[in-house]
Amino acid sequence: MHLLFQVLINGAVDGLIYSGLAIGLVVAFGMFDVLNFAHGELITLGFWLALWITLAGLPLVAALPISLAIGGILGFSLQVGVLDKLNRMVKLEAGAPLSALLLTVGLSLAISNGLGLVFGTDIREVQTTLPTITIAYIHIGGDSLVAAGVGSLLILGSGYWLRSSRTGLAILAVAERRDMARLMGIDDRRIQGLAMGIGFAITMVTATAFAPAYVVTGFSGQDFLLTAFMLTVLAGAGAYTIVLLGGLLIGEAQALLTSYLSGSYSQLILLMAFLMLLLVRPTGLGGHRERVIG
């Protein structure tokens, strides 16, 4: 019984971390159909930032606002400075997502391998870890708890802001009907860039907070890419806050499967369950509306 509680708590914490790490992709793909394959590298950069800041002798807390700012700038400039221009060059509805996809694949390969080339391929760890918290025989890693807390609070906060502020509503409007939003006088390019910036910032700050509980290599962020993809599909088109629910679902399923089954089968069962869910609910957990294509 006590083991079950431990597994459930682990699953919940992991699930919230997954949501935080996935939110950048949920915004990029779920809202704006941008297939960002360099999402894993965003997480990797968050890890490396934590490593560099702590190696410089500063506490990890100092890395969080820096990470938030860098993530925001990266998201905004990738969208407004590169992807948007690319879309206007291609001018083809069907070609546009593929060009963005290939560009981000190229970025992903260059960044992940480039980090290995420049800094070596050794496995590094962030040394300043928080103590493990024990409540009634249940252990929770301090760093994981902070990462889960930071990620989910930021998602909840920005989710509330999306629905209550004018700018937030403009983001939702562009995500739902871009042409219509533009007719209403919304600057859709900058609004989309802003939204991407918010998503990237939350992903990167979650990664930085989570870094001490994980390993830092050029590729370690890619370990979370598949979960981020699954979560994005699970949440559905245009979904935002509901990603937390999807994260909890995946986290719990993974925790239960891996502790009661052999690891490799659990991955396969998770995939099957995911496909079953898509069969039953093709629009995901949160996607109600019909998406207008083309």
Place this chain on the structure above:
Amino acid sequence: MKSATTSPYTRDIALLGLMFAAVYPLAAGSLQTVVFFFLLWAQLGVAWSIAAAGARILSLGHSAFIGTGAYAAVILFDQLSVSPWLGALAGGLVAVILAAVFGMVLLPLRGLYYVLGTVALAVSLGDFVSGTQQLGPIALNGGDGVNILPIQASFWNMQFRTNRPLIIIAWLLLGVTIVVARRVGRGRVGLHLHAMGDNEQLAKALGVAVTQKKVVIFCVSAFLSALGGTIWAQYALSVSPGGVFSLNTALLPVMVAAMGGIGASVWAPVVGSAILVIPADYLQITLGSRLPSGAASAIYGVILVVVVLGFPKGVVGTMLEHRRFWSVLIGRMRRFLGTAEHQHGGEIAALRARGSYEVISEGEGDGET
């Protein structure tokens, strides 16, 4: 396009012959590997394009089929001494079943969601194989993979004393794949697929069984990819999930095809493979010991970014559209950097270079060869 009398198949076969004559004499020493992988990735790129060109199915999970083809032939050969020629067919069959099952679930999904589903399929399958030592009676050896038992060099065992026969087999498979792609692109099926790719709702309204056709074409593409996987395994004499089932394996056919230009021509992936695979593999092989690991992938990444920005419709696609492609490249770069006067800067620069303002290219000639 050159003359109305020669059939495209005749031209394809002539081109294949020319390519072989140009490439085969180079296949000596360490260059053999470069030539083999150029042909292999060209074949896998053409196979991927069969699904992508007309029907616009963007699969990022073809490593599932490539890996299945590789593993099936190796395991059947090692454990039951079945010839890899038959093993290739068995692997192809398993890949078709996989493609049919997952295609039926994923392809009806709205928008681009199926793309993420195909990634999940490929990565999960790879994780499963690398985490499994023994699957019933079959030894998978987890992440270490399976080696082909070197028995006797013979045609039936698909094992040879030199690499040259395998290069010929890869070339023949490329030829078959190109002919199939040509056959699919022309004729009734191709028209249906193009109609679907252009406007799915309209095609549905006109009575095209959209999902059924997509699944069938997905299966054809999967079968040919599995065959490519088999000869890859025969060349490497081993298979491992880190090789055949990796995300890089899923992405490379996409990169090769897009580099040439998706839907531009059946031959576009071959050009893409020449641009992408030859330089990276050549550097890796000649400087391999001095270059740190990952350098080839980093080179892929940089080439990819440059080509996507310079030729958004692929090299062949852009060249077919504008004959003077260098001035187009410069125009596009200038437009990208924001220095061109207005939106059609690139095209106007090209027309100026050609010395004529008569033909105004709108840049919308999608998929016309």
